[in-house]
Amino acid sequence: NAGVTQTPKFQVLKTGQSMTLQCAQDMNHEYMSWYRQDPGMGLRLIHYSVGAGITDQGEVPNGYNVSRSTTEDFPLRLLSAAPSQTSVYFCASVRAGGTYEQYFGPGTRLTVT
């Protein structure tokens, strides 16, 4: 199993540009989440999903959209990038009803200039 994969690993955007961060998991986990990691602020939840077709907002959802059309994929869209979205983004998945251990992807380092 590949586990949780994310693409790209690095990305530089200009203010106002849009892009999609990809996340996929092959463990058939029901729950998936997106976090951003910023120094001194830990990881903050952006959006999460408890199953295909179901998404909900986390702590910091503004400026981001998600969709979950399949169990495997959970892309994160930046609609109009801003310098405040410069961060490292992590995707994670969890098997419902298990130990609730979150499996993380390797992260995407995004810089918005």
Added chain:
Amino acid sequence: AQRVTQPEKLLSVFKGAPVELKCNYSYSGSPELFWYVQYSRQRLQLLLRHISRESIKGFTADLNKGETSFHLKKPFAQEEDSAMYYCALITTSGSRLTFGEGTQLTVNP
């Protein structure tokens, strides 16, 4: 609302010294707590969970409901323990994880 606080952003100890990383939480329900670790240039991974009462890589953590704490301890720190450590609390449904701010541990030779 649930909240996790890690009061120390940076912690530096010498090899062989005891280490304690502090974590406090607030949650109205029955908490389920975790410690995650991120080694340099690696993804986050689970270190231990309170419900399993296990010791991983010499680390232990005890849930103290009276003090609402879940401190991580190791009696003799090793250089390979240098990493970022996150305390986290999960909702009863298991769908949302709330992280603390993280503590960067450095173990000096």
